[in-house]
Each structure stands twice: as structure tokens, then as C-alpha cells.
Amino acid sequence: KQEVTQIPAALSVPEGENLVLNCSFTDSAIYNLQWFRQDPGKGLTSLLLIQSSQREQTSGRLNASLDKSSGRSTLYIAASQPGDSATYLCACIQGGSEKLVFGKGTKLTVNP
């Protein structure tokens, strides 16, 4: 059974800092891995999707990497801004499954 863990549970940084959010998964046979953002009282918004054959994906100041063999993914946020404050969730689809399994998220606060 796939389990997704995100560390740390919460992170507070000053504006402008580069930061890394971590995600690990127990079964490396994944179909894809996705990063989402959730603002308070809102639904989730997809940020980046990495297929199992890919190593990384980039969108603006965001870069997500995937290392299937070690069961890890990271989300790198460059030059953080207060508007980046949100909860970031990692999720993956197991190979042979259609079920998206989520981590518990990292709550990021970027202080002005």
C-alpha cells in the first residue's frame, strides 16, 4: 500500500529565500507524481506533474524533481514571495492503479 510522507509539516521563511519541500513515497512503482497547492478554505490547484519517466518539471519559479529509485520528490521554490504562502501537497498514482494518494502537506508561510 502506497504511503506518501511530507516533511516538514510546516515551514516559515523570510521573503526572498529559496526553499525546498520534501516528499517521499514507499512504493517506487508510480505512474506519476504531482504537486498541488491549497489556499485556506479553497480547493487544490495543480502545480506540476512529473511522469514516471521524467526527472523534473519546471514552471516559473517552481521546479519539481523525481527520484523514483529513492522514493523521493522535491519541490524547489525560488525567490519566495508572501503570495506563495499556502499548503503544498504531494501525491502520486501507483502503477496499475487509478488512485491518487496524497501526503499530508507542508504548510508554508513566507514572511514579508
Add this chain to the structure above:
Amino acid sequence: DTAVSQTPKYLVTQMGNDKSIKCEQNLGHDTMYWYKQDSKKFLKIMFSYNNKELIINETVPNRFSPKSPDKAHLNLHINSLELGDSAVYFCASSQDLRGTPFFGQGTRLTVV
């Protein structure tokens, strides 16, 4: 606007009542989902439907019954509500079974 919309946004009800949450998507997607986010913010899939056919039913009590009258709608009916049903319920849709899900804003259900 193209989106996933669910109603109501807030629902407060007494134990033992029956309630429904409605969801509609106008994205032309084939797959729709219900997710539950508990008080610890852990997001877990409950059901998925593809072209009105039930695909995933994740060990959810029989009191929960999804209904998909057409591809664009997936409603959730809950019988005999219990205190433990209090959570935020998210509807989502994706182009296909493994596509990136687009989430609604959530329905905060409080059972008193």
C-alpha cells in the same frame, strides 16, 4: 467560467439527518471524484466515476452513496449522518482516469 462547482459550500446538520452535496463540471472531463479532507487536513479519495461508471470505492460506509446522472455531474448523498462525518468534501474532475484533477472549492460539513 469553466470550473468544478459544488454546492453547498457550508452544511451544518444534526446527527441522523440525510444530506446531499452536488457537483458539476463544465470542463468536458470523463472522470469525477469525491475526496474527504479530515480535521488533520489529510485528503483521501472516496469515489471515482469514469463516464458515469463507478471505478473506485474506497472502503466508504454504505451510508455514502454517489450518483452520477451524467458525465458532468457527480452528487454525494449521505444517510444517517454521524459526528465523524464532519470534514471538508471535495469534488474533482479529470480528463481521464489518470489525469490531473481539477478541484472544486469544497463543502465544509459539520455534524452536530
